[in-house]
Amino acid sequence: MxxxxxxxxxxxxxxxxxxxxxxxxxxxxxxxxxxxxxxxxxxxxxxxxxxxxxxxxxxxxxxxxxxxxxxxxxxxxxxxxxxxxxxxxxxxxxxxxxxxxxxxxxxxxxxxxxxxxxxxxxxxxxxxDDCAAAVTGVLTTAGPSCTFYNVYPDGEVHWFRSSNDVWVEPSNSKHLTTKRVETGGYLTIQSNLTLLETVSGVVFNCSLKSSRSGKYIASTLIRSEGLEGRGGARMAPQFKNTAVRSQEVVTKALYVSVILAVLKIIS
Known part of the structure; x- marks a missing residue:
């Protein structure tokens, strides 16, 4: 070497x-x-x-x-x-x-x-990761409304009828979405759906789709109860227990009839 x-x-x-x-x-x-x-x-x-x-x-x-x-x-x-x-x-x-x-x-x-x-x-x-810490849904006189809290990075709100991926048609409704930046960089996203036709008994699904991943990261269900659409025909108030209320009305009517009959006999 x-x-x-x-x-x-x-x-x-x-x-x-x-x-x-x-x-x-x-x-x-x-x-x-x-x-x-x-x-x-x-x-x-x-x-x-x-x-x-x-x-x-x-x-x-x-x-x-x-x-x-x-x-x-x-x-x-x-x-x-x-x-x-x-x-x-x-x-x-x-x-x-x-x-x-x-x-x-x-x-x-x-x-x-x-x-x-x-x-x-x-x-x-x-x-x-994509996140939305909480979501709330309420029913207003104009239609359903949902709010997503602590959202990151951003998202788009989509409205469906029920949970079967049926879009709420733009011709029958319109929705307004607002976003607010909170302390720490999170977003609060609120969406209001205004109905243009009268609906009843419909379950609305408000879902948030992440702008980054394209995945749905949060959702909530809101049930309608006799909502009058803006520009639609007026609808009589509906009750969840209509049958019971009808029975109460009939019972009261029969009671009044019996009282009147008894008074007539006495007189």
Whole structure:
């Protein structure tokens, strides 16, 4: 074996040791439900002794969230997140993850490290699933109305008759949808369906379709009870217990007839 070959063999383990020296690891990309508890970890380790960390920090879209440097921990703890540092590990915790804290692209959350050995950085991502925390449905004089709360990222309201995927025809109705941005980046979406014809006993299905995934993420059923359509013929009030009410009327009439007959005989 010549001198050149021996020299190359000697260099290989040197480069291997260097590559294995300082390591910076972060949590893999996370997909979480809205309002869930999420923790991101950033850890610096070294196979070489004497590691001294000058700076380690979490950044969201290039804005510092929390970091530790020669001055000590600068944690920027708030009600919607907090940070903890111990032995080269900096954790960023979201007790209830909100939309504005999401970072879908791979370079959204960055952990930076500066030490006496090397300078390194790594990225990770935090993605929120489609969500609608709650939905309510009510019946108004104009028609059914539904409201979806804590919606993310956005959605489109679809109205059906019953739950059998039969569209409410635009020619027979019209609906108005309003959206409001709430604290934290959630949406409140309300939809009002105005009926143009008289209906009774119809079950309406109000469903929210996610603008991102194209899936229906929430729905509610609303039953109509003798609704008068705008521009339609007036309809007499209907009762859920019509048969019982009719029987009460007949009984009262017979009672009055008997009383009158008895009074006539006495007189």
């Amino acid at each position: 010549d001198l050149k070959a021996l020299h190359m063999l000697w260099l290989v383990p040197v480069f291997t040791l260097t590559a294995q020296g300082l390591d910076l690891s972060v949590s893999p990309g996370i997909t979480a439900r809205c309002g869930s508890h999420v923790r991101l970890q950033c850890m610096a380790t070294s196979s070489r002794s004497g590691l001294s960390i000058k700076h380690i920090g979490w950044y969201h879209r290039n804005t510092p969230v929390c970091y530790v440097d020669n001055q000590g921990p600068i944690l920027f703890n708030q009600t919607d997140h907090y940070c903890e540092y111990e032995d080269g590990q900096l954790s960023l915790t979201f007790p209830k993850l909100k939309p504005y804290q999401e970072g879908r692209d791979l370079e959204s959350y960055l952990c930076k490290l500066r030490s006496n050995q090397e300078v390194k950085h790594k990225y990770t991502s935090v993605e929120l």
